[in-house]
Structure formats: C-alpha cells, structure tokens
Amino acid sequence: MAEPSLAVDAALNIQSARDSAAEAPTVVLKVNLLGLNHQKLVSFFESIGEKKFRAAQVLKWIHQLGVIDFDAMTNISKGLREKLKRTATLELPEIIQQLDSKDGTRKFLIRESGGSVIETVYIPEGNRGTLCVSSQVGCALDCSFCMTGKQGFSRDLDAFEIIGQVWLAAKSFGQFGEDRPRKITNVVMMGMGEPLLNFDNVVDSMNIMMHDNAYGISKRRVTLSTSGVVPALDRLGDYTDCCLAISLHAANDELRNELVPINKKYPIAMLLESAQRYIEKTPDNRRKITIEYTLIDHVNDRMEHAVELADLLRDVPVKINLIPFNPFNLSNYKRVSNNQLHRFRDYLIEQGYIVTVRTTRGDDIDAACGQLAGQVNDRTRRSERYKAKFEEEQAIKIITPE
Numbered sequence: 123m124a125e126p127s128l129a130v131d132a133a134l135n136i137q138s139a140r141d142s143a144a145e146a147p148t149v150v151l152k153v154n155l156l157g158l159n160h161q162k163l164v165s166f167f168e169s170i171g172e173k174k175f176r177a178a179q180v181l182k183w184i185h186q187l188g189v190i191d192f193d194a195m196t197n198i199s200k201g202l203r204e205k206l207k208r209t210a211t212l213e214l215p216e217i218i219q220q221l222d223s224k225d226g227t228r229k230f231l232i233r234e235s236g237g238s239v240i241e242t243v244y245i246p247e248g249n250r251g252t253l254c255v256s257s258q259v260g261c262a263l264d265c266s267f268c269m270t271g272k273q274g275f276s277r278d279l280d281a282f283e284i285i286g287q288v289w290l291a292a293k294s295f296g297q298f299g300e301d302r303p304r305k306i307t308n309v310v311m312m313g314m315g316e317p318l319l320n321f322d323n324v325v326d327s328m329n330i331m332m333h334d335n336a337y338g339i340s341k342r343r344v345t346l347s348t349s350g351v352v353p354a355l356d357r358l359g360d361y362t363d364c365c366l367a368i369s370l371h372a373a374n375d376e377l378r379n380e381l382v383p384i385n386k387k388y389p390i391a392m393l394l395e396s397a398q399r400y401i402e403k404t405p406d407n408r409r410k411i412t413i414e415y416t417l418i419d420h421v422n423d424r425m426e427h428a429v430e431l432a433d434l435l436r437d438v439p440v441k442i443n444l445i446p447f448n449p450f451n452l453s454n455y456k457r458v459s460n461n462q463l464h465r466f467r468d469y470l471i472e473q474g475y476i477v478t479v480r481t482t483r484g485d486d487i488d489a490a491c492g493q494l495a496g497q498v499n500d501r502t503r504r505s506e507r508y509k510a511k512f513e514e515e516q517a518i519k520i521i522t523p524e
C-alpha cells in the first residue's frame with residue numbers, strides 16, 4: 123500500500139529549526155508521535171539519526187501498551203529517551219465527559235486542541251466492541267437528517283486527534299492492561315464528519331488501527347463510511363483496504379439530492395461504480411459494501427422505495443443496514459413506524475439481500491448522534507438559523523429542551 127503525502131516531513135523540518143543568532147533563544151517545535159503511522163515513525167527516527175526498528179518499538183509502547191511517558195519505555199536507551207524528550211511529545215486529546223448507558227454503550231465527549239468538542243461512542247455487543255470515531259469537527263455536507271450537519275463545519279481533525287479517540291477509549295476499558303475486561307474489536311469511521319474530506323489524516327489513523335504493532339484490528343473490522351466523495355473514494359484503494367460503507371439513504375437521485383446534497387455533484391450511479399471499483403481493488407474482492415439506509419417516516423420508507431432500492435442494488439455486492447431515523451429538535455423528520463420498518467426489511471430479505479436493522483443503543487445517555495458535541499460547539503449559531511427557518515416555514519415554536 124502507498125502512503126499518503128508525508129506531511130511529517132514538514133513537521134520534522136520545523137522541529138529541527140535552530141536559532142541562527144548566538145544570543146537568541148532556541149525554538150524547537152516538537153513532533154507529536156501519537157498520530158504518526160509506522161512509516162512516518164521510521165522517517166522520524168531516521169531524521170534524528172536513529173535506527174528504523176525504533177519505530178516499531180515506539181508504536182508498540184504507545185498503541186499496544188498505552189504508554190505515553192518516554193521514561194517508561196524501558197527497552198529504549200536512556201540517551202534516546204532524553205533525545206525523544208527534546209524532539210518529540212505524546213499529546214492526547216482530553217475526555218471532558220463520559221456517559222455510560224444501562225446497555226453498556228459508552229459515549230465520550232472529547233476536547234480536541236483549540237477547544238472543539240467531538241463525540242466518540244463505544245457499543246458493546248456480545249464479544250464485539252465497536253468504536254464509532256469522528257474525523258472532523260462538524261461537517262460541511264449538511265445531510266438533511268443529520269444533527270452534525272446542522273452545526274456546520276469547523277475543521278479537520280489531525281491524525282493524533284483521530285487515533286487519540288481510540289487510545290482514550292482503549293485506556294478507559296483497561297485494554298492496555300492484563301485482564302482487558304472489554305476490548306475494541308471493530309472501528310467504524312462513522313462519527314462526526316465526512317472521512318474522505320480529511321483523507322490523509324483518516325488513512326494514517328486507520329493504518330495505525332490495523333498495524334500489528336499497534337491495535338492490530340483486522341482490515342475486515344475497520345470500516346470507512348462515506349456519503350460519496352467520489353474522487354477521494356477512487357484514490358482510497360491505493361492507500362488502504364478497509365471495509366467500505368456507503369451512506370445511501372435514497373435509491374433515486376431526486377430524493378437523494380434532498381437528503382444527501384453531495385449527491386448533486388456525485389450522483390448515485392457514479393458513487394456505486396466508484397464503490398465497486400474500490401472493492402474490486404481490495405485483495406479479497408469478495409467483500410461486500412455496506413449500504414446504510416436511514417428510514418424516515420413518509421420520506422424514504424414506502425414500499426416503492428424498497429422496490430427501487432432492491433432494483434438499484436441488484437448487481438452490486440452489498441449488505442444493507444437499515445437505520446430507524448433518530449429524531450432531534452432541529453429536524454421535522456419522524457422515526458419510521460415499527461410495522462413499516464419490518465415490511466421494508468422483509469421485502470429486501472425476500473429479494474435475496476442480507477439486511478440488518480441497527481438497534482437504538484444508549485438511549486438513556488443521548489438522543490441523536492452529534493447532539494451533545496453540537497451543543498458545545500455551536501459557535502456559528504447555524505442551528506439557530508435552522509430553527510428560525512423551521513419556525514418561519516411552519517409557524518410553530520420549536521422549544522429547545524433545557
């Protein structure tokens with residue numbers, strides 16, 4: 123697999139800057155090693171005149187053993203540890219709130235550098251533990267059913283901020299210790315943001331998740347979910363072979379243009395062709411694409427929509443994940459009824475599809491995905507504008523819960 127552009131080179135140049143005037147103080151910007159994948163760690167160690175194998179050692183310390191104190195890295199000589207302290211750091215984002223649901227779901231509110239807040243959610247299920255990871259603060263794509271989209275876009279997360287979510291969650295479960303009461307077995311890049319619009323940082327982080335000297339999560343258990351940034355999807359297979367999910371939500375362009383506005387630029391046919399090319403490129407191209415379909419009452423949940431969806435996907439290797447819409451206060455959409463959900467699902471099963479229904483988890487700790495972080499981040503007052511628009515359109519007062 124190729125590596126994305128070596129942004130670390132720039133960072134390494136910065137950290138080695140020295141003052142030219144004898145009396146001026148030396149300014150050294152340290153490299154945060156947390157977000158460097160194996161290849162970038164190799165480049166880092168070479169740049170400070172050390173052997174390549176140090177990269178694997180440090181990767182293990184940080185991501186397998188959960189150690190972020192250079193002094194505790196006991197198979198590294200004292201001299202090198204001192205050098206690392208002068209040239210590098212290991213800085214993590216900070217958990218500002220942790221919410222535990224009765225069903226075992228754990229939600230983290232995490233403050234990233236600059237003060238922005240994002241969400242990361244851990245969902246246990248039998249022996250599996252799935253971590254839903256964010257890639258951006260907010261999102262620019264403004265899907266009409268998505269709370270995160272209502273906040274607007276603030277910024278991309280750096281690689282250390284993405285992998286930092288995994289590190290913090292693993293630490294909170296004692297995964298770095300001996301007994302490992304719970305473990306992250308699966309990761310979905312499905313939290314706040316569109317991962318393919320933060321390509322290099324997301325790819326670097328996923329490579330750390332899958333690396334044997336780090337978390338060692340199988341490529342079949344790391345999934346990137348996209349709403350359809352086709353040019354980036356076309357490049358993805360050159361850098362990784364993780365699983366792919368497509369946020370489809372509609373089977374015709376007219377409806378999808380409304381629900382997922384990026385569809386106006388990259389319509390359904392173009393997106394599905396790109397997704398198939400990605401799957402064909404993976405070494406075991408028998409893998410299926412996960413199709414995510416959020417069911418919204420009387421919007422995309424009628425039987426004609428099910429028929430259209432079944433016809434659309436007939437020749438595409440897919441499994442379908444139906445997601446009952448989770449209402450939130452800035453949206454007029456309603457949750458699909460259980461009867462309609464079952465009719466929709468049963469029709470697709472009759473048509474030969476593998477269909478799963480995402481059960482609502484962690485109801486007691488939050489409502490819609492992105493909602494808590496949204497309340498903290500909404501500096502653009504974009505959600506206020508949405509609220510005003512709805513009030514005007516419907517002449518109803520939308521009351522914000524306390």
Ligand code: SF4
Pocket residue numbers: 261262263264265268269270271272313314315316349369
């Ligand atoms: S659904 Fe995903 S891509 Fe769409 S606005 Fe929400 S976070 Fe962004």
